Amino acid sequence: MTVDNKSQQELQDTTAGLPAKGTSSFSLLIEFLGSMRLAIMLLVIIAVSAVIGTVLQQNKSYSDYISEFGSFWFEVFNALGLFDVYYSWWFIIILGFLVLSVSVCVVRYAPIMIREMREDRLTVKLLSLRAFKNNKEWQSNHSESETAAKAEEYLQSQGFKVKTKKQDGHTVVAAKQGHWNRLGYIFTHVAILLICLGGLIDGNIGLKFKELTGQVTIGKFNEPVNAKSILEISDSMSFRGKMDLAEGDSKENTFAIIQYRDGLLFQKLPFSVRLKEFKVFYYSTGMPKTFQSEIIVKDNDSGKEFSRKISVNHPLRHRGYAIYQSTFGDGGSLLKLNLTPMLSLKEKVIEKDIKIFRSYTLDVPAALAPNRIANKKQLEITGFKPINVIPAEKSKIEMPGKAVLQEHSTDVRVVRDKKFRNIGSSLTFKIRSANGQAQEYVNYGLPRVKDGVTYLISDMRPKLNLPIKRYFFPLDKNNSPKRYLMFRQMVLDRSQVKKLIQQYISQSGIGRQTQQPGNNKATNIQMKIAESINKMFYAFVRGGQDAVTQEMRKTFPTNLRPEKQKIAETQFTKTRTFFLSSIAGILRAVYYDALALEGYNNSDELTEFDKKFFVFSTQALLRSEDYPSPYFVQFTLKKHIESSGLQITRAPGTWFVYSGSGLLVIGIYMMFYVLLKRVWVYVYPANDNNGMNVVYAATCNRPDDSVAEYFTVLGEMCAKSIVDDKQQI
Structure with missing residues (x-):
């Protein structure tokens, strides 16, 4: 069996210390939890979840989500927990499975890797060395022990850790460098384990259980505080809440408000906070540059209090809690x-x-x-x-x-x-x-x-x-909206406008040709014209000239022959001009009536300001009918009273995540940038008993051309250090 085959066999022996494979359901479960497929699948799901949590803004108000996605998709996304991905039940379960999977991998493979890292492999066979890609053979005229000693001395000078073993008929010099590479695999797995544990700790499993069992109830906005919405210090291992402190308020605040899904929770704190002073510093643009609060913190247990200034990115840390300067706003001006x-x-x-x-x-x-x-x-x-x-x-x-x-x-x-x-x-x-x-x-x-x-x-x-x-x-000139509001009120008074339209028609002589001599009553034609003008007047109030055009188009004939269509368009333009002229005249009449309440006479000439005010008021009037405020x-x-917005957090899992992240960087570096190199020098007597045969072989966990060239040079220099100057290699 070669060295590489031996390592492969050891790594395949994944049930060491556990029931033999296939002998029990427990061994099958361990095999499943420790499988690469499960770990990759869980990591992919977590990666996709992280993408969702990044693209979809988390923890907004439910009304914002309904406005953005509609009620149907809101219900779907809410049921899947996508509005708070990292604290959803399914994300916590995936983290739990990943912790189990990685733990099984660490327990099963770490002892094998440590054993392999410590192993010197002095029992290597000559045939195996000659089968290596990087090998070299030469003869030495020194004794066996002297040859081995020279090889050992040279390899040590090159930074290798060397061990020599004399066996029956031969001596093996085994050297290794970068054997700490194996720790990279262990560190990487332990790092993932720590990061996931940090996520589980800050995932508030205990709080979710209490909510499920009815011990905790989510409070609603604009409702009295429910006793079950108040969390004791021990109820929540981690949280992120807010606290607003108004200037001049001497009240001691002992609760952090947590926005939790569609409601609120109130987290008790082991200390109270009150605001002593608040300052804002501005850029030349008028935008806030930075802001800071001087707060007084009083410990509930000892009764001691202290003052500390906090600002953006410079929080106060006390008893495992972090108090950040988050925002500022109005404090009840x-x-x-x-x-x-x-x-x-x-x-x-x-x-x-x-x-x-x-x-x-x-x-x-x-x-x-x-x-x-x-x-x-x-x-x-x-x-x-x-x-x-x-x-x-x-x-x-x-x-x-x-x-x-x-x-x-x-x-x-x-x-x-x-x-x-x-x-x-x-x-x-x-x-x-x-x-x-x-x-x-x-x-x-x-x-x-x-x-x-x-x-x-x-x-x-x-x-x-x-x-x-x-x-x-x-x-108006008194900086009051009264004139405009009176003008607006009169325009929206339909009965008064109707009278003004009738007066306008009577005074302008519209439709008078159909009126009998001596009869001052409005004819049917005048009444119909008045109705049309009234209709177009309020269309103008709703949307201006475009609205008048659209209203006229509703009764305008279409699909006429070209010559008739041209005549109809000409008549349409004349009628539109008539309506707009009539609307302008009626608006002027309404404006004069509004001015009359200020003491103006109809015979008074309007000032330049009054004319401009009329034009602007007419423009402002458009679409103002739907302004609902009384x-x-x-x-x-x-x-002006300002408020300092603080964010208070407690996250014991943070240190697990930080430690895991650091360990992950170290582990990845060791895996990819630390090469595990092994070199053997096999010394045995020549057949003619004239000196020693020397076999040099080397291998690396990630061989490439540069490594092969390095081993070639290393072998030549090793040979030169062993043989005499007169000898040929």
């Missing part, structure tokens, strides 16, 4: 709201002092309700940003003058970088009806300017899964 009625300016403007993240009840009078029935709504204040910075090329609009900027400023920061622009503060809120339906709004506090008219912007999302719509609210919300900042 105080604002003053002006609620201007949208549908009836006879109602008073409501002034209300509010705090961010609070809810308030709105009593909506019948005059402001679309169905003219008084009701109550909830005003939910969900966020405030004192500054909004966007690239300048995305905001090619004129900003108001210094006086307006100072009046509406909520932040002292100045954006010095001309590539960016601060578009002012914003307030985010929801208005929720009694049936639970809500619209989300983002109102901006800093006015913009277009063609000399200042205006405010309000973004509205009719449903949380629908895109945002943008609405404009022009401001009030237009303006805000003034009274006190």
Whole structure:
């Protein structure tokens, strides 16, 4: 048996120390767990899972997933645990099987590899050496012991570990180099084992079991905290939770909030945290550069407390927990709201002092309700940003003058970088009806300017899964939206518009040729024209001139002969021009009525500002009919309170993963870059008893041309070190 065959036989003896193969179900189970096919299959599944966990953003809110994938695929993906891949039941089971498989491999193969690594292989046969690819033979005129000693001395000088054994009729010098290569295989397997163990430890198997048995219940958003949603310190080996600390709040926080699937869990901590000071540092663009918190930590057991500053990438580690500076935001700023009625300016403007993240009840009078029935709504204040910075090329609009900027400023920061622009503060809120339906709004506090008219912007999302719509609210010279809202209210008052249309037709003489002398009543033709103008007027309000064209096309004849089609198109253009001219006249009449409430007379000539205001208000009016809020919300900042967002983690498995990763790098390096080289020098007497025959042979675990060349040179130099100068090799 050759050396290579012997090694192969030892590696095939995989049941050493275990029941013989085929003798029991246990041995079959061990054979299955230790098989290469199982390990490769598990690693492939984990790799695919990692791809899914990377491509599909993990742990978003369920409403976001429903909006992105739809309810059907959401249910499918949720059942498969794809929204939290690394903590799903099937991923934990795969990790468990991989731990078993790798453990069996380590237990079975590690002793064989260590034994092979330590083995010197001094019992090699002469025929086996001559069968090696890298071999050489020569004669030495020295004695057997002297020849072996010279070979041993040379190989040691080349960094080999050498052993010599004299046997019956011959002496074998066995040398090895890089025999630690075998540890690479062991280190690699142990590294995978450690990484998987770290994943299992941080996979919270205990918490999943308690949830399965009903000991733990997931809390719901916007609901009172359930006692079963509170986790004791021992309930969860690892977690990643958050804690928001507001400036000026002296309350000691002892819970980390964990977002768990579609709900919340509250993790008790062995210490409390409160915020002492919070600072934000900014770039010249106005964007945050870094932010830091000075927190006070008080240990629950000893009662000792200490202060420490933390910032991004510089966490505090205490008792196996890590406290990271994660985010910052609003901590409950105080604002003053002006609620201007949208549908009836006879109602008073409501002034209300509010705090961010609070809810308030709105009593909506019948005059402001679309169905003219008084009701109550909830005003939910969900966020405030004192500054909004966007690239300048995305905001090619004129900003108001210094006086307006100072009046509406909520932040002292100045954006010095001309590539960016601060578009002012914003307030985010929801208005929720009694049936639970809500619209989300983002109102901006800093006015913009277009063609000399200042205006405010309000973004509205009719449903949380629908895109945002943008609405404009022009401001008069008093920086108030009242004039525009009155104009809008009159335009949407269909009975008043109907009267104005009739007056417009009467004054312009449309259809008068069919009227009997002395009869001032509108003819049937005038009534039909009035109905058509009214229809086209509100089509214009919904979508502008394009909407008027589309509405006309519904009754426009098609499939006519070419000559008639041309005549019909000409008539269509004239009719469209008539409708647009009539709509413009009626809008001017409505605008004059709105100005009359401010003391204007019809005989007064409009100022340049009033003309521009009318044009811009008409543009802003388009598609504004579906703005559902009963009030237009303006805000003034009274006190800005910031909040420091901390992330608190506990991950004992991290050190297993780190250790395994380091060991994996070492193992892979040893496997691929450390070559196991073995060299033998076989010395035996020549047949004519004139000196010694020397046989040199070498092998490597990864032979290639460079290794073969190295062994050739090594053999020649070894021969030169043994024979005399006068001898020929």
